Amino acid sequence: MLKKLIGGVTTITALSMATAMTPVSAADISSEYKGRTVTILVGYGSGGTYGRTSLLLGEHMDEVIPGKPSMVVQHMPGAGGIKAANFFYNVAPKNGRTLLMPPEMSIVSELLRPKKVKYRCKQMTWLGRVFGQNSTIAVRRDSGVTSMADLKNKKITMASSGKGSPTFLIPATLNALLGTKMKIIKGYKGSRRMQLAMEQGEVHGIALGWTAWISAKPHWFKGMKKGTNNYAIPLVQSGYVKQKGIEHVPLIREFLPNKEDRQVAMMLGSASVLGRGLVLPPGAPKKLVKPLRAAFAKITKNKRFIKDAYKRGLEVNPLTGIEIQKIVNDLMDTPQATVKRARGLIFGKK
Structure with a gap:
């Protein structure tokens, strides 16, 4: 499994370059965003890399989303990001105007703490990643x-x-x-x-x-x-x-x-791959997925965006939504024996 995922990360880097060149299609979705506000929900405070990355996206993504909506960031810290993720998945509107910057331990938390976690990573639509980190x-x-x-x-x-x-x-x-x-x-x-x-x-x-x-x-x-x-x-x-x-x-x-x-x-180690990105909730209109993924890919290749990121002490080594979705699906299929062992070691539970 380790070789498979390491190899996959290397391969998809090349794919990112090609996908990022896809033009953002405004067909059918401008009316969803024109004159509206998009909220980026973050499960951490404003000072760290979650806060700075969400502000960075909020200040630039309006340029590439059809309809050019206003964008705001909402912080909901608690339980290592789980509080915001649970709210996003179960309570927040599913109209595509609330996005989540998921905690990098989303997969690990779902696997190890299924009773605490009220979301399902496979059911969320991953738009892309700005950067990953160890x-x-x-x-x-x-x-x-x-x-x-x-x-x-x-x-x-x-x-x-x-x-x-x-x-x-x-x-x-x-x-x-x-x-x-x-x-x-x-x-x-x-x-x-x-x-x-x-x-x-x-x-x-x-x-x-x-x-x-x-x-x-x-x-x-x-x-x-x-x-x-x-x-x-x-x-x-x-x-x-x-x-x-x-x-x-x-x-x-x-x-x-x-x-x-x-x-x-x-x-x-899956956290190092997920990094800082955005997701749509389950139930969001399917017609939004392709244009929003294209918008995310486009902005992470934008020179002004990259320059602004580095000014804020952030990196830009993006992956596309399709790439992240595949990684998420693969990791969620981690053998149950490994999951049970990890849960027992960390939390003392079977």
Whole structure:
């Protein structure tokens, strides 16, 4: 499965280039959006990469959606993004004028917490992704932890937004698989507040997407490859392939000789592929899908959009809606044995 998905990510990059050139068709849908407002629902606060990416899309996508609607961003933080996803799937209007930026752990949360999650990833229509990133555990240098080996011997505290977030799932998984001693403190609203807590000494570290780290606190990691006295140390990353810029940081699976354990790590790594994107809810008019996917693909190739993204400390390495949909469907077919093992390890449930 790992080789299949890694190969798939490589292949679909080439497809993205071709799909992005598809012109946006205004046929039949301008009347759905002209003079209307489109809401982008986000399950996190405004300061982190979810907030900044949603604002970026909100400020640019009106140019390419037929009818040129106004766009607003609505924040609904809670439970690592699950609160907003549940609301979007079950309560929000299904007219195509409410879009969701789904949490990157959408698939993992649905597989591991089916009673808590009230949405179904396969039933949502994925419009595309702006960028993906590997979640990376980083800790303060003065925590006394400078390697994964240290994590097994020294207790440290980690900030988390909730059980549906990588900030919880990744340290919890490492505690279960490797015997690390991370105490997870939940309830922080967004990456900026967690980073502030780390800076103020409330916690020692966080498992955050690398883009969130390097865009908000680049000075914390200055000189890290040379082993200089940088403020924070990246210890391990979750994903299928190593993230550009931290190739020296090991992947979780490198510490897992057991095949079943590597499959659990693989499932967690799905977050690196989903990244930051948009979805339509089930029940939205089917005629909207093709034009909105084309609009998303077009804007992520727009030079002004890309320039604006980098000004905000964001990346642009897009995937199209069709590509993401295939990845989602494949990952949702993760063997039940792997799902049950992961659930038992992380939550102590069968």
